[in-house]
Amino acid sequence: MSEKPQHPHGKAENFMKFSNDNKVIVDEGPLKKMFEHPEVKSRKIVAFSIIGAYRKGKSFFLDYCLRFLYGHYKSINYPDNPLSNPNDWMGGEDEALLGFSWRSVPTTGEKLAIIVMDTQGLFDNETSPMDNSRIFALGTLISSIQVLNLSGVVQEDQLQYLQFATEFAKFATADSQGTSGKPFQNLLFLIRDWANPDEYDFGLTGGENYMNVFLKIKSDQKEELRSVRQFIKSSFEDLSCFLLPHPGMIVAGLKKTNPPYNGSWMRMEEDFKIEIEKLIKSLLKPEMLVIKKISDKDLIGSEFHEYFKQFLRLFQS
Numbered sequence: 001m002s003e004k005p006q007h008p009h010g011k012a013e014n015f016m017k018f019s020n021d022n023k024v025i026v027d028e029g030p031l032k033k034m035f036e037h038p039e040v041k042s043r044k045i046v047a048f049s050i051i052g053a054y055r056k057g058k059s060f061f062l063d064y065c066l067r068f069l070y071g072h073y074k075s076i077n078y079p080d081n082p083l084s085n086p087n088d089w090m091g092g093e094d095e096a097l098l099g100f101s102w103r104s105v106p107t108t109g110e111k112l113a114i115i116v117m118d119t120q121g122l123f124d125n126e127t128s129p130m131d132n133s134r135i136f137a138l139g140t141l142i143s144s145i146q147v148l149n150l151s152g153v154v155q156e157d158q159l160q161y162l163q164f165a166t167e168f169a170k171f172a173t174a175d176s177q178g179t180s181g182k183p184f185q186n187l188l189f190l191i192r193d194w195a196n197p198d199e200y201d202f203g204l205t206g207g208e209n210y211m212n213v214f215l216k217i218k219s220d221q222k223e224e225l226r227s228v229r230q231f232i233k234s235s236f237e238d239l240s241c242f243l244l245p246h247p248g249m250i251v252a253g254l255k256k257t258n259p260p261y262n263g264s265w266m267r268m269e270e271d272f273k274i275e276i277e278k279l280i281k282s283l284l285k286p287e288m289l290v291i292k293k294i295s296d297k298d299l300i301g302s303e304f305h306e307y308f309k310q311f312l313r314l315f316q317s
Protein backbone atom coordinates (compact mmCIF):
# COMPACT_ATOMS: atom_id res chain seq x y z
CA MET A 1 0.00 0.00 0.00
CA SER A 2 3.06 2.19 -0.29
CA GLU A 3 4.15 4.41 -3.15
CA LYS A 4 6.16 2.50 -5.75
CA PRO A 5 7.97 3.45 -8.93
CA GLN A 6 6.26 3.25 -12.28
CA HIS A 7 6.31 -0.28 -13.66
CA PRO A 8 6.39 -0.83 -17.41
CA HIS A 9 3.37 -3.12 -17.06
CA GLY A 10 1.23 -0.69 -15.09
CA LYS A 11 1.44 1.36 -11.96
CA ALA A 12 1.23 0.05 -8.42
CA GLU A 13 -1.68 1.90 -6.87
CA ASN A 14 -1.45 3.46 -3.45
CA PHE A 15 -4.94 3.31 -1.98
CA MET A 16 -4.47 3.67 1.74
CA LYS A 17 -2.30 5.61 4.12
CA PHE A 18 -2.37 7.07 7.61
CA SER A 19 -2.62 10.80 8.23
CA ASN A 20 -0.50 12.53 10.88
CA ASP A 21 -3.40 12.46 13.32
CA ASN A 22 -3.75 8.69 12.94
CA LYS A 23 -6.73 8.62 10.59
CA VAL A 24 -6.94 6.13 7.74
CA ILE A 25 -7.09 7.89 4.39
CA VAL A 26 -8.51 5.79 1.59
CA ASP A 27 -8.50 6.57 -2.09
CA GLU A 28 -11.51 4.71 -3.48
CA GLY A 29 -10.50 5.37 -7.12
CA PRO A 30 -7.79 2.70 -7.52
CA LEU A 31 -9.85 0.15 -5.58
CA LYS A 32 -12.85 0.65 -7.80
CA LYS A 33 -10.74 0.57 -10.95
CA MET A 34 -9.19 -2.71 -9.87
CA PHE A 35 -12.18 -4.64 -8.52
CA GLU A 36 -14.73 -3.41 -11.04
CA HIS A 37 -12.46 -4.11 -14.02
CA PRO A 38 -14.42 -6.37 -16.43
CA GLU A 39 -11.69 -9.04 -16.18
CA VAL A 40 -11.73 -8.97 -12.38
CA LYS A 41 -15.21 -8.28 -11.04
CA SER A 42 -16.72 -11.69 -11.79
CA ARG A 43 -13.59 -13.77 -11.22
CA LYS A 44 -12.52 -15.46 -8.05
CA ILE A 45 -9.72 -13.61 -6.34
CA VAL A 46 -6.30 -14.70 -5.14
CA ALA A 47 -5.11 -11.99 -2.77
CA PHE A 48 -1.40 -12.16 -2.12
CA SER A 49 -0.02 -9.75 0.45
CA ILE A 50 3.40 -9.17 1.96
CA ILE A 51 3.99 -7.22 5.10
CA GLY A 52 7.03 -6.27 7.16
CA ALA A 53 9.45 -3.52 8.06
CA TYR A 54 11.00 -1.10 5.60
CA ARG A 55 14.24 -2.08 3.75
CA LYS A 56 13.97 -5.80 4.36
CA GLY A 57 13.69 -6.93 0.74
CA LYS A 58 9.90 -6.98 0.29
CA SER A 59 9.85 -5.07 -2.99
CA PHE A 60 12.78 -7.09 -4.27
CA PHE A 61 10.86 -10.30 -3.57
CA LEU A 62 7.63 -8.93 -5.04
CA ASP A 63 9.43 -7.93 -8.21
CA TYR A 64 10.49 -11.52 -8.74
CA CYS A 65 6.93 -12.67 -7.90
CA LEU A 66 5.70 -10.36 -10.64
CA ARG A 67 8.25 -11.69 -13.07
CA PHE A 68 6.86 -15.15 -12.36
CA LEU A 69 3.28 -13.93 -12.78
CA TYR A 70 4.06 -12.10 -16.00
CA GLY A 71 5.96 -15.13 -17.26
CA HIS A 72 3.09 -17.55 -16.58
CA TYR A 73 -0.15 -15.62 -16.67
CA LYS A 74 -1.76 -12.90 -18.69
CA SER A 75 -1.67 -9.37 -17.36
CA ILE A 76 -4.72 -7.18 -17.82
CA ASN A 77 -2.49 -4.13 -17.59
CA TYR A 78 -0.27 -5.25 -20.35
CA PRO A 79 -1.68 -8.03 -22.57
CA ASP A 80 1.26 -8.12 -25.00
CA ASN A 81 3.74 -8.76 -22.26
CA PRO A 82 7.27 -9.30 -23.62
CA LEU A 83 8.34 -11.03 -20.40
CA SER A 84 5.80 -13.77 -20.91
CA ASN A 85 8.11 -16.76 -20.99
CA PRO A 86 7.57 -19.49 -18.39
CA ASN A 87 11.06 -20.89 -18.94
CA ASP A 88 12.85 -17.64 -18.49
CA TRP A 89 10.76 -15.83 -15.96
CA MET A 90 13.66 -14.66 -13.79
CA GLY A 91 14.65 -12.34 -16.62
CA GLY A 92 17.91 -11.82 -18.50
CA GLU A 93 20.97 -12.44 -16.36
CA ASP A 94 21.55 -8.74 -15.94
CA GLU A 95 17.97 -7.55 -16.25
CA ALA A 96 17.11 -4.79 -13.81
CA LEU A 97 14.15 -4.87 -11.45
CA LEU A 98 11.69 -2.16 -12.33
CA GLY A 99 9.16 -1.91 -9.53
CA PHE A 100 6.00 -3.92 -9.17
CA SER A 101 2.38 -3.82 -10.10
CA TRP A 102 -0.63 -5.68 -8.79
CA ARG A 103 -2.67 -7.70 -11.15
CA SER A 104 -2.47 -10.46 -13.66
CA VAL A 105 -4.84 -13.13 -14.84
CA PRO A 106 -4.17 -16.81 -15.53
CA THR A 107 -5.08 -18.07 -18.96
CA THR A 108 -5.68 -21.77 -18.32
CA GLY A 109 -8.37 -23.64 -16.34
CA GLU A 110 -10.74 -21.53 -14.26
CA LYS A 111 -9.85 -17.90 -14.69
CA LEU A 112 -8.81 -16.18 -11.49
CA ALA A 113 -7.65 -12.67 -10.75
CA ILE A 114 -4.45 -12.36 -8.74
CA ILE A 115 -3.95 -9.26 -6.67
CA VAL A 116 -0.51 -8.51 -5.27
CA MET A 117 -0.30 -6.10 -2.34
CA ASP A 118 2.71 -4.59 -0.63
CA THR A 119 2.08 -3.32 2.86
CA GLN A 120 4.67 -1.36 4.67
CA GLY A 121 5.16 -0.65 8.31
CA LEU A 122 5.03 -3.65 10.56
CA PHE A 123 7.76 -3.78 13.24
CA ASP A 124 8.88 -0.43 12.01
CA ASN A 125 10.05 2.17 14.52
CA GLU A 126 8.60 4.96 12.46
CA THR A 127 5.08 3.57 12.57
CA SER A 128 3.12 3.74 15.82
CA PRO A 129 2.15 0.41 17.47
CA MET A 130 -1.52 1.20 16.89
CA ASP A 131 -0.99 1.82 13.17
CA ASN A 132 1.26 -1.22 12.93
CA SER A 133 -1.46 -3.48 14.22
CA ARG A 134 -4.12 -1.88 12.07
CA ILE A 135 -1.96 -2.32 8.98
CA PHE A 136 -1.30 -5.94 9.78
CA ALA A 137 -4.95 -6.55 10.63
CA LEU A 138 -6.17 -5.10 7.35
CA GLY A 139 -3.59 -7.06 5.34
CA THR A 140 -4.69 -10.25 7.09
CA LEU A 141 -8.37 -9.57 6.53
CA ILE A 142 -8.08 -8.98 2.83
CA SER A 143 -5.52 -11.57 1.83
CA SER A 144 -5.78 -15.27 1.13
CA ILE A 145 -2.00 -15.55 1.45
CA GLN A 146 -0.25 -13.26 3.88
CA VAL A 147 3.55 -13.31 3.86
CA LEU A 148 5.16 -11.95 7.01
CA ASN A 149 8.65 -10.80 6.00
CA LEU A 150 11.08 -11.07 8.92
CA SER A 151 14.83 -10.83 9.20
CA GLY A 152 17.11 -13.27 11.03
CA VAL A 153 14.92 -15.04 13.56
CA VAL A 154 11.37 -14.86 14.89
CA GLN A 155 11.29 -12.79 18.06
CA GLU A 156 8.86 -13.06 20.91
CA ASP A 157 7.70 -9.45 20.59
CA GLN A 158 6.88 -10.08 16.92
CA LEU A 159 4.62 -12.97 17.90
CA GLN A 160 2.91 -10.79 20.48
CA TYR A 161 2.42 -8.13 17.90
CA LEU A 162 0.93 -10.69 15.61
CA GLN A 163 -1.53 -11.70 18.29
CA PHE A 164 -2.52 -8.11 19.00
CA ALA A 165 -3.13 -7.37 15.32
CA THR A 166 -4.87 -10.66 14.68
CA GLU A 167 -7.18 -10.12 17.64
CA PHE A 168 -8.22 -6.84 16.11
CA ALA A 169 -8.84 -8.50 12.76
CA LYS A 170 -10.67 -11.40 14.40
CA PHE A 171 -13.00 -8.99 16.13
CA ALA A 172 -13.81 -7.49 12.74
CA THR A 173 -14.71 -10.90 11.33
CA ALA A 174 -16.66 -12.24 14.29
CA ASP A 175 -19.57 -13.30 12.06
CA SER A 176 -17.67 -14.56 9.09
CA GLN A 177 -15.69 -17.58 10.19
CA GLY A 178 -15.92 -20.72 8.11
CA THR A 179 -16.48 -24.28 9.30
CA SER A 180 -12.86 -24.50 10.45
CA GLY A 181 -13.66 -21.72 12.93
CA LYS A 182 -10.48 -20.01 11.74
CA PRO A 183 -11.13 -16.57 10.31
CA PHE A 184 -7.94 -16.23 8.26
CA GLN A 185 -6.38 -18.28 5.53
CA ASN A 186 -2.66 -18.75 4.89
CA LEU A 187 0.16 -17.13 6.81
CA LEU A 188 3.75 -17.69 5.71
CA PHE A 189 6.60 -16.62 7.98
CA LEU A 190 9.34 -15.68 5.51
CA ILE A 191 12.65 -15.54 7.35
CA ARG A 192 15.39 -13.69 5.47
CA ASP A 193 19.14 -14.12 5.99
CA TRP A 194 18.69 -17.46 7.75
CA ALA A 195 22.10 -18.14 9.31
CA ASN A 196 21.62 -21.59 10.84
CA PRO A 197 21.13 -24.07 7.99
CA ASP A 198 22.97 -26.73 9.99
CA GLU A 199 20.20 -26.58 12.54
CA TYR A 200 17.23 -26.01 10.20
CA ASP A 201 17.71 -26.37 6.48
CA PHE A 202 16.72 -23.63 4.01
CA GLY A 203 13.30 -23.85 2.44
CA LEU A 204 9.86 -25.01 3.54
CA THR A 205 10.77 -28.21 5.38
CA GLY A 206 13.48 -26.58 7.48
CA GLY A 207 11.06 -23.70 7.99
CA GLU A 208 8.32 -25.99 9.20
CA ASN A 209 10.66 -27.61 11.71
CA TYR A 210 11.79 -24.19 12.93
CA MET A 211 8.19 -22.99 13.15
CA ASN A 212 7.22 -26.04 15.19
CA VAL A 213 9.84 -24.90 17.67
CA PHE A 214 8.96 -21.22 17.90
CA LEU A 215 5.21 -21.93 17.99
CA LYS A 216 5.49 -24.85 20.39
CA ILE A 217 3.24 -24.68 23.41
CA LYS A 218 5.05 -25.95 26.49
CA SER A 219 3.67 -26.63 29.93
CA ASP A 220 6.49 -24.75 31.63
CA GLN A 221 5.92 -21.64 29.51
CA LYS A 222 4.41 -18.51 31.01
CA GLU A 223 0.68 -18.30 30.39
CA GLU A 224 1.19 -15.23 28.21
CA LEU A 225 3.58 -17.04 25.85
CA ARG A 226 1.28 -20.05 25.65
CA SER A 227 -1.75 -17.98 24.81
CA VAL A 228 0.04 -16.08 22.00
CA ARG A 229 0.91 -19.38 20.36
CA GLN A 230 -2.53 -20.84 20.90
CA PHE A 231 -4.08 -17.75 19.44
CA ILE A 232 -1.95 -17.75 16.28
CA LYS A 233 -2.63 -21.45 15.69
CA SER A 234 -6.36 -20.99 16.12
CA SER A 235 -6.54 -18.00 13.78
CA PHE A 236 -5.05 -19.27 10.50
CA GLU A 237 -6.14 -22.22 8.39
CA ASP A 238 -2.59 -22.78 7.24
CA LEU A 239 0.68 -21.70 8.84
CA SER A 240 4.00 -22.22 7.12
CA CYS A 241 7.54 -20.93 7.27
CA PHE A 242 10.29 -20.56 4.69
CA LEU A 243 13.97 -20.06 5.55
CA LEU A 244 15.76 -18.01 2.90
CA PRO A 245 19.58 -17.78 2.79
CA HIS A 246 21.49 -14.51 2.73
CA PRO A 247 21.48 -13.15 -0.85
CA GLY A 248 25.15 -12.13 -0.82
CA MET A 249 26.94 -8.87 -0.15
CA ILE A 250 26.04 -7.17 -3.42
CA VAL A 251 22.29 -7.83 -3.22
CA ALA A 252 22.29 -6.85 0.46
CA GLY A 253 23.89 -3.53 -0.50
CA LEU A 254 27.03 -4.25 1.55
CA LYS A 255 29.37 -4.32 -1.42
CA LYS A 256 29.16 -1.59 -4.04
CA THR A 257 29.53 -2.29 -7.74
CA ASN A 258 30.00 -0.06 -10.73
CA PRO A 259 27.46 0.29 -12.31
CA PRO A 260 25.32 0.01 -9.14
CA TYR A 261 23.44 -3.23 -8.52
CA ASN A 262 20.14 -3.26 -10.39
CA GLY A 263 18.34 -6.25 -8.81
CA SER A 264 19.31 -8.83 -11.45
CA TRP A 265 19.67 -12.48 -10.47
CA MET A 266 23.25 -12.69 -11.79
CA ARG A 267 24.56 -11.13 -8.57
CA MET A 268 22.60 -13.36 -6.22
CA GLU A 269 24.41 -16.07 -4.27
CA GLU A 270 23.58 -19.41 -5.90
CA ASP A 271 21.73 -20.91 -2.91
CA PHE A 272 19.63 -17.75 -2.55
CA LYS A 273 18.67 -17.91 -6.21
CA ILE A 274 17.67 -21.56 -5.92
CA GLU A 275 15.60 -21.00 -2.78
CA ILE A 276 13.85 -17.84 -3.95
CA GLU A 277 12.79 -19.67 -7.11
CA LYS A 278 11.42 -22.56 -5.04
CA LEU A 279 9.61 -20.16 -2.76
CA ILE A 280 7.92 -18.25 -5.56
CA LYS A 281 6.85 -21.46 -7.30
CA SER A 282 5.47 -22.83 -4.04
CA LEU A 283 3.29 -19.74 -3.73
CA LEU A 284 2.31 -18.81 -7.27
CA LYS A 285 2.17 -21.94 -9.42
CA PRO A 286 -1.45 -22.42 -10.58
CA GLU A 287 -2.03 -25.46 -8.34
CA MET A 288 -0.71 -23.54 -5.32
CA LEU A 289 -2.93 -20.47 -5.64
CA VAL A 290 -5.29 -19.91 -2.71
CA ILE A 291 -8.66 -18.34 -3.46
CA LYS A 292 -9.90 -15.71 -1.02
CA LYS A 293 -12.81 -17.04 1.05
CA ILE A 294 -15.16 -15.55 3.58
CA SER A 295 -17.32 -17.94 5.59
CA ASP A 296 -16.20 -20.81 3.31
CA LYS A 297 -17.41 -18.97 0.21
CA ASP A 298 -15.02 -18.11 -2.64
CA LEU A 299 -15.12 -14.38 -3.30
CA ILE A 300 -15.32 -12.79 -6.73
CA GLY A 301 -13.90 -9.33 -7.47
CA SER A 302 -17.08 -7.30 -6.91
CA GLU A 303 -17.84 -9.07 -3.60
CA PHE A 304 -14.27 -8.61 -2.53
CA HIS A 305 -14.64 -4.89 -3.22
CA GLU A 306 -17.72 -4.65 -0.95
CA TYR A 307 -16.00 -6.58 1.77
CA PHE A 308 -12.93 -4.42 1.48
CA LYS A 309 -15.00 -1.25 1.80
CA GLN A 310 -16.69 -2.61 4.92
CA PHE A 311 -13.35 -3.23 6.59
CA LEU A 312 -11.95 0.08 5.55
CA ARG A 313 -14.95 1.75 7.25
CA LEU A 314 -14.14 -0.13 10.40
CA PHE A 315 -10.58 1.11 10.27
CA GLN A 316 -11.70 4.65 9.66
CA SER A 317 -13.99 4.76 12.71
Ligand code: GDP
Residues within 6 Å of the ligand: 053, 054, 055, 056, 057, 058, 059, 060, 061, 192, 193, 244, 245, 246, 247, 251, 252, 253
Ligand atom coordinates in the same frame (compact mmCIF):
# COMPACT_ATOMS: atom_id res chain seq x y z
P1 GDP B 1 11.56 -3.11 1.27
O1 GDP B 1 11.63 -1.71 1.81
O2 GDP B 1 11.28 -4.10 2.36
O3 GDP B 1 10.63 -3.25 0.12
O4 GDP B 1 13.06 -3.47 0.80
P2 GDP B 1 13.71 -3.52 -0.67
O5 GDP B 1 13.13 -4.62 -1.49
O6 GDP B 1 13.71 -2.15 -1.23
O7 GDP B 1 15.20 -3.99 -0.32
C1 GDP B 1 16.08 -3.25 0.52
C2 GDP B 1 17.51 -3.70 0.26
O8 GDP B 1 17.67 -5.06 0.73
C3 GDP B 1 17.92 -3.70 -1.19
O9 GDP B 1 19.27 -3.25 -1.25
C4 GDP B 1 17.85 -5.17 -1.60
O10 GDP B 1 18.75 -5.49 -2.69
C5 GDP B 1 18.25 -5.86 -0.32
N1 GDP B 1 17.71 -7.23 -0.15
C6 GDP B 1 16.75 -7.86 -0.90
N2 GDP B 1 16.53 -9.10 -0.41
C7 GDP B 1 17.34 -9.24 0.67
C8 GDP B 1 17.56 -10.32 1.62
O11 GDP B 1 16.93 -11.39 1.58
N3 GDP B 1 18.51 -10.07 2.59
C9 GDP B 1 19.22 -8.90 2.67
N4 GDP B 1 20.13 -8.80 3.65
N5 GDP B 1 19.03 -7.88 1.82
C10 GDP B 1 18.11 -8.05 0.83
